Amino acid sequence: MSLALEPSVGPATTKQVTRERIAGNVQRYGAAIVLGLLLVVGSFAFPTFPTLSNFTNIATQSSFLLIVAVGMTFVILTGGIDLSVGSVYALGGILAAYGSTWGIAGAVLLPLLACGTVGILQGLLIAYGGMAPFIVTLAGLLGIRGLVFALTNEGANTPLIKDASVTALGQGGMLGLRWPVVIAVVVVVIGSVLLARGRGSQTVLAVGGSESAAVLMGLPVARVKFSVYVVSGLCAGLAGALNAAYSSSGVPTVGVGLELSAIAAVVIGGTLLTGGRGNLIGTTAGVLLLTVIQNLINQIGSLTSSVQAVVSGIFLAVVVIIQTVLSRTQRL
Amino acid sequence: MTDQLSTAAPAPVLEARGVGKTFTGVAALQGVDFTLRAGESLALMGENGAGKSTLIKVLTGVYQPDEGQMFLHGEPASFAKPVDAQHAGISTIYQEVNLVPLMTVAQNIFLGREPRNRFGLIDFRKMQEDARALLATYDIHVDVRRPLRSLALGMQQMVALARAVSIDARVVIMDEPTSSLEAREVETLFRVIGMLRSQGIAIVYVSHRMDEIFAICETVTVLRDGKVVHNGRLADLSRVELVALMLGRSVEKVKRGGVTAFGEVKEGEGEPVLTARDLSRKHQISGIGLDIRPGEVVGLGGLLGSGRSETLKAMAGVMQLDEGSLTVDGKRVRSGSVAAAIKAGVVMLPEDRKAEGIIPNLSIRDNIVLAALPRLSRAGFTSRAKQDAIVDVFMKRLRIKAASPNQVVSELSGGNQQKVMIARWLAMNPKVLLLDEPTRGIDVGAKAEVQALINELADEGLAIVLVSSELEEVVEGSARVVVLRDGSVERELRGSEVTEQHLMAALVGENHSPAEESPAEIKERL
DSSP states (O other), X not given: OOOOOOOSSOOOOHHHHXXXXXXXHHHHHHHHHHHHHHHHHHHHHOTTSSOHHHHHHHHHHHHHXXXXXXXXXXXXXXTXXXXXXXHHHHHHHHHHHHHGGGHXXXXXXXXXXXXXXXXXXXXXXXXXXXXXXXXXXXXXXXXXXXXXXHHTTTTTOOOBOOXXXXXXXXXXXXXXXXXXXXXXXXXXXXXXXXXXXXXXXXXXXXXXXXXXXHHXXXXXXXXXXXXXXXXXXXXXXXXXXXXXXXXXXXXXXXXXXXXXXXXXXXXXXXXXXXXXOOXXXXXXXXXXXXXXXXXXXXXXXXXXXXXXXXXHHHHHHHHHHHHHHHHHHHTO | OOOOSOTTXXXXXXXXXXXXXXXXXXXEEEEEEEEXXXXXXXXXXXXXXXXXXXXXXXXXXXXXXXXXXXXXTTEEEOOSSHHHHHHTTEEEEOSSOOSOTTSBHHHHHHTTSOOBXXXXXXXXXXXXXXXXXXXXXXXXXXXXXXXXXXXXXXXXXXXXXXXXXXXXXXEEEEESTTTTOOHHHHHHHHHHHHHHHHTTOXXXXXXSOHHHHHHHOSEEEEEETTEEEEEEEGGGOOHHHHHHHHHTOOHHXXXXXXXXXXXXXXXXXXXXXXXXXXXXXXXXXXXXXXXXXXXXXXXXXXXXXSSHXXXXXXXXXXXXXXXXXXXXTTEEOOTTOHHHHHHHTEEEEOSOHHHHTOOTTSBHHHHHHTTTHHHHEETTEEOHHHHHHHHHHHHHHTTOOXXXXXXXXXXXXXXXXXHHHHHHHHTTOOSEEEXXXXXXXXXXXXXHHHHHHHHHHHHTTOEEEEEOSOHHHHHXXXXXXXXXXXXXXXXXXXXXXXXXXXXXXXXXXXXXXXXXXXXXXXXXXX
């Protein structure tokens, strides 16, 4: 019988499944692929690019942003946003410098304690107070930057780190890598394992995928939302402390606009800005991409940093367009 | 009324005695007694506003009753949160699939209770195996590693059901689970329900579809105005008796009224107000021609995929055409532009009012005047007085039941929401009204009102095109019916030909004898 009864959404054909899988993989590993291409092209174009010292340099430059971006990935996966990380990063740096008078313990614990508290406050307001993450963390961005200036006599003071064990945390290292790089790698690895196989990871993805469904399934939605802001605060504080140790000082104006770089890296890395899907390998590739683009433009020499901003912007726009196309492909 | 089940029936799993719930002085439930036994499938019936949703919310821990007591396996029980009810073995399947579309089938089934290895990390292999095994027990075979959103809606609903049951559920409450499913998927759902019952799981089934209720339910509890008006075996009731109980009217009155509330229908006279010629779009419709005259309701018949919704969308400018022309009052209308169609006086009430029509957080007033705003504005400012006047007229005329025009639309019943949608388009002063499933998902009483309204509007000279998957609605509501098949016009039924039999024969093709396929079978495909 020739009835037009084929259901509009039937079981997918193998072709569709294949297409869907390819689209999914491009979304997941696209940033890594582009990064690879860029490294190859850069190596052929500029003889000064593929040197060990340049690569170590790139790694060190990326490490601080990467730690911040790991926390941001968790936040964005739940469908939230954390705009406060730039200011919290600066707070972490200042407190590390002040705390360094008590040696390395003070330089690490003081920033973590304070920045974790910022995360706790923001998390409480967002998860249990039901307030919009954008507004709460925008308040954090403004308020914490103010606090940083208050702590440094309107930004006139730049507390220096004199303790050698603390500066060694930023400038020393192992196997040719600086400690911030090693720590960033450790953070990514721990984060990846937690995200892939950890207790709360499924709830993180569920909250970002469909919060109402997660609530109806009886998942600990509020607890998970709260946790990601605490994690993000801790990550930003840690990165700030390491950066202070690296530059031997807590600079009050550091980290302005860092939240936007972190969000850009996370999105370029294939995490959906609406939440529910993403991974830290992508975020790592996203951070490295931003740094490598900057590095390559510096290699050209004649171009200014404004060009770099333009290129990064165009790059982000292209990524967003590709992501949209890919997620449409996957919707069948 | 007394419970007519024999005393040998299994012990009650879930019971409510004298349950009452009051919202700001209005009693939503009053002294409700409710009994559910193992393996029983109970239909919970009632018009919208009768207290069905409130009762379900009380049973699932969303609301706490103000009075009365609930019993689980004979023990007093109370649920402070939905999670408590779930832990007690009461699961709910909602109208919309409440799972996470981006996550895989397996992840969705085991969310919140993922199997772990000895390091406390999630064991995905075991999760997938378990998910596969679980679905296989219900004869559902699907790649559990695929994201949920890539499955058909019916399959998603099945996954939701599997999840609900795998949490050791003893009671599964289904709130209109089939409203978005296709006939074939409904069949699978019913099969699974049968299996669940044989495992001793009790089902509470809420649906507006009588066919389904009578097909799978054993007992029925009828609510009206927050009170239980009937409790007993479904087999002892006829459909008319059931409707009479729900509406609180006598059986005779319901019978006399027919199945639908349409009055007399007549063909329009004079020049057609809308003429469509050769409407075509690749793979969807080809060469469709229609003439609609003022004052007539033309039914558009067809099975799923016949192109009936596409034809409406083409006329409303929602869908771009490859070929064809549309003229209104002799003037050609640019195709593929909603603005042009509205300007010409052609407006459409979309099939899915939640997704394509209603803006839930806005008030009734704002929803009604929304589309008319450009017309009411001068230099970018709109007169509040003019808006109020229009809103007032339509709320009275369409008998929209609401506290005030400022009430948020999401608080209204489905029927009243639909009336708000109709009001929005009538406020545009249209010449042609295209209705796609105007009574889907609204209860019996509101359905009758919407049908009566369609009648009235035609009498006032509006040209109406009606699409409905309910045959009786098309047949009783339309003066003539244009039947589509495979994207083109199969035939037109007029006058005495407008009967369910003729329509069914036309739906499957003229040469196809209706005897080969029973009317019930054809109906099921709609």
